[in-house]
Amino acid sequence: MLPQAIEAMVAELSVVGNPSSLHTAGRRARRVVEESREQLARAVGASPSEVVFTSGGTEADNLAVKGTYRARRAADPRRHRVLVSSIEHHAVMDAAQALVDDEGAEAVWLPVDAVGRLRLDALRAAIEQDPASVALVSVMWANNEVGTVQPVAEVVQIAHEHGIPVHSDSVQAVGKVPVDFARSGLDLMSVTGHKIGGPVGVGALVAVRGAELSPLVHGGGQERQVRSGTLDEPAIRAFAVAAGIAADELAGTRVRLTALREALVAGIRAQVPDFVVHGDPDPAGRLPGLLNLSFEGCDGDSLLYLLDAQGIECSTGSACQAGVPQPSHVLLAMGMPEAEVRSALRLSLGHTSTEADVAAVLAALPAAVARARGAGAVAAAGAGR
Structure with missing residues (x-):
């Protein structure tokens, strides 16, 4: 962890306060969370209202893949396919495979070239085979094993021609290459704290306000009703501090x-x-x-x-x-x-x-x-x- 992130986290750990509570301590904690949300949003080129805090990149990926699939298929049963690059992190690949095994989805594993970059011709062909059947496209921003940056903007353009939302696992990219959610045109983007000098156990799904998402966890309805659970305010604060430093440097x-x-x-x-x-x-x-x-x-x-x-x-x-x-x-x-x-x-x-x-x-x-x-x-x- 970055020293500044450790300092921020330790300071918050010593103060009581549930961000969902209405008393003074709760309101103070809520203010810290919302200021952190704004700081993280600035770092990744998003609006604060688009940031949904999670326990890390894996949960964010699962919420994006499973949550989008379930919401869009419920709205239109024809949407049974998820298009996923064949080099995704297992948090995305295994989430898609779980939909295949448990919910009758069809996963299409999109090929890459010899340097590990998605073949856009294969993506276009897979979509045009039956656009109405595609619930989601998921292509990571940069690969975690070989480092190849993916053509996210082109993926978005192709998918959006058919009204299909696009998710990108951006865990490896933030803080290493320019990442701007708004400019990318993405609908959903996963980020995490520990890859940028923040703590383990905190991340976020950045999702446009109109994103169709079904929650994976039910409870108090925190985080836009799609990610219930008491927010880890100290970890969120440290995550935001690290993200701000990563963006500045x-x-x-x-x-x-x-x-x-x-x-x-x-x-x-x-x-x-x-x-x-x-x-x-x-x-x-x-x-x-x-x-x-x-x-x-x-x-x-x-x-x-x-x-x-x-x-x-x-x-x-x-x-x-x-x-x-x-x-x-x-x-x-x-x-x-x-x-x-x-x-x-x-x-x-x-x-x-x-x-x-x-x-x-x-x-x-x-x-x-x-x-x-x-x-x-x-x-x-x-x-x-």
Whole structure:
């Protein structure tokens, strides 16, 4: 967490007050929530009335996908399809699959190209097959594994030609690339606190005022009657503080993280030249601080543990899938062979990352790659006997 976010959260934790209560303490807490709502809205280019606070990006994604589907299908039973890019975070993919399994929906998994960008021709074809049957389109702003930025504006244009709402999981994008909800034309957008230096456990669904949404949680009717529950006012305050800082420092953050990433790539290339970088090679088309690469002959999990032993924390595929022995669905959707997918490693840079961190990776990586390749060769030899 950013120090300023921690300070704001601790200050609010020491003061009692339910934002839904009418007494003095409750009104004070409500004022903090509404000021935070305004601050978050400014940071993402939205109106305060469009911000619905949630427990994080996963809940926001579920509310967007399930809530929109249920509301629109109830209004018109023909709307049984959800169009979802094949590289979405599992918070979106699994929400769509739950609608298939439990509510008779049809999920259409939209293909991407070799750099992980949605194929707009496939989106248009899927819609035009039967526009009246589409309840929702969901395409993330930027991919969480390879960093490729998606053509959100074009997706919105295509879908809106047929009156279809569009949701975007923007969890990875906020604070890393320019995000403006109003200018994007989106109907719904998910954001979260912990990706921008705020606390874990708080996020928001940004939804236009006319969005058709059925609540997932029922109770006191907080947050426009679509997200009941006592608001976590200290976390909301810290989230808004972090969002404001992320917006104010965006330009500098992009420059700094891009420089660190390029130094990391150049340093790796100088020592271990035979690797492949995944995602868009154009800096304008990717997140500045995310690097996904494969080393031939290495098992990604082995490399992860070898680096972890040196104090370097990275991941293979999505962090939410850590420990699950299956290849990345994102890299497979990009058309990569499974052997290359299983050798992939993701290194992420953030507001605490420094040149010293890059130097530490470069000092440890060559030996880790050599050991992982040696282990792979031994395993392959054993399998061949």
